[in-house]
Amino acid sequence: MASSIFFLLFAVFELFSSTIVTAEHPPFHRTIPPASLGLHQEKLTHLHFYFHDIVSGPNQTAFKVAQASITDKSPTLFGEVLMADDPLTVGPEPESKLIGKAQGIYASASQDGVGLMMVMNIKFLEGKYNGSTMSLLGRNAIFSDVREMPIVGGSGLFRFARGYALAKTHSLTATTAIVEYNVYNPSFLITTTTTTMPKLLTFYRTISPTYLGLRKEKLTHFHFYFHDVVSGPNPSAIIVDSSPRPKLPKTPPHSSEGEGNADRFVGVGFSDFRGRSC
Ligand SMILES: *[C@@H]1O[C@H](CO)[C@@H](O)[C@H](O)[C@H]1NC(C)=O
Ligand SMILES: *[C@@H]1O[C@H](CO)[C@@H](O)[C@H](O)[C@H]1NC(C)=O
Numbered sequence: 580m581a582s583s584i585f586f587l588l589f590a591v592f593e594l595f596s597s598t599i600v601t602a603e604h605p606p607f608h609r610t611i612p613p614a615s616l617g618l619h620q621e622k623l624t625h626l627h628f629y630f631h632d633i634v635s636g637p638n639q640t641a642f643k644v645a646q647a648s649i650t651d652k653s654p655t656l657f658g659e660v661l662m663a664d665d666p667l668t669v670g671p672e673p674e675s676k677l678i679g680k681a682q683g684i685y686a687s688a689s690q691d692g693v694g695l696m697m698v699m700n701i702k703f704l705e706g707k708y709n710g711s712t713m714s715l716l717g718r719n720a721i722f723s724d725v726r727e728m729p730i731v732g733g734s735g736l737f738r739f740a741r742g743y744a745l746a747k748t749h750s751l752t753a754t755t756a757i758v759e760y761n762v763y764n765p766s767f768l769i770t771t772t773t774t775t776m777p778k779l780l781t782f783y784r785t786i787s788p789t790y791l792g793l794r795k796e797k798l799t800h801f802h803f804y805f806h807d808v809v810s811g812p813n814p815s816a817i818i819v820d821s822s823p824r825p826k827l828p829k830t831p832p833h834s835s836e837g838e839g840n841a842d843r844f845v846g847v848g849f850s851d852f853r854g855r856s857c
Contacts, residue, residue, distance in 0.1 A: 620767070621765055621766065621767055624765075625761065625764075625786055626762040628759075628782060629669070630666075630681055631665055633665075641685075644662045645819040653690065657688070657690050658686075658817050659686065659687045660685075661685055663682065663685060665681045667680060667701070671757050678703060678782050679705065684698045686819075693721055695720075697716065697728055699714070700714055708735070708736055712733055713732075714731050715729070721748065730764055739767055743762070745760070
């Protein structure tokens with residue numbers, strides 16, 4: 580089923596090509612066999628691990644890197660930005676086997692109820708997944724029972740990755756959050772050029788796509804308006820890093836390229852946009 584979806588998508592692109600390509604130019608795209616990139620049939624991988632986030636103490640793993648002028652007064656700490664390098668382990672105990680690290684940024688991006696924006700590279704350290712990464716980008720309402728966040732890509736054995744992560748808090752103290760993760764990742768079975776395979780592991784399994792009720796693909800069209808208010812009584816976007824702008828020499832040595840851009844730089848902003856959908 581999954582491989583037929585792949586071919587259907589390529590068939591659609593092929594259809595568009597006949598209307599875009601002109602006689603003067605060679606085509607800017609081509610159809611190639613998936614096997615030419617080492618891609619074979621699709622598979623679904625289920626990963627299960629625990630995420631340890633420690634915000635103070637001797638073993639701190641997450642550090643505040645920026646906040647906004649209103650963060651301290653905000654009930655949701657809107658605008659607070661942390662950089663984390665959090666251990667991922669097979670069990671909830673901090674001393675259980677390390678299988679990877681979640682490295683990235685989480686930031687308070689919601690003014691109504693706590694909602695973090697998570698931008699994390701999950702780097703695996705164990706067995707055949709050692710060195711492969713998965714990129715997670717999503718909204719984490721940390722006080723909800725189970726949060727769902729998209730997997731938007733990956734590297735190594737997770738090339739072409741997509742899927743989703745389910746996160747459930749296992750324990751929470753003033754300094755440490757231990758969060759259970761289940762990640763479902765449908766991706767191509769990738770053959771590598773290496774001939775030596777590491778020892779089999781116990782923290783993942785391959786399951787049939789129908790196990791999650793995955794059937795044929797569909798196309799959804801969204802239409803909405805985005806409201807960005809940077810000042811006034813109800814701002815939806817705020818500056819979180821107001822450090823001074825770098826001073827540029829009056830006469831740049833070789834070119835003036837970039838000067839205009841630097842002048843316009845005001846800081847890194849975080850927003851909580853309220854879209855209206857129809
Ligand atoms: C910090 O980590 C070390 C090594 O894993 C451990 O022995 C120690 O108990 C930890 N300290 C705290 C406060 O958790
Ligand atoms: C993971 O890969 C690194 C770099 O190749 C290597 O040093 C390390 O020993 C590997 N870890 C495991 C558990 O295989």
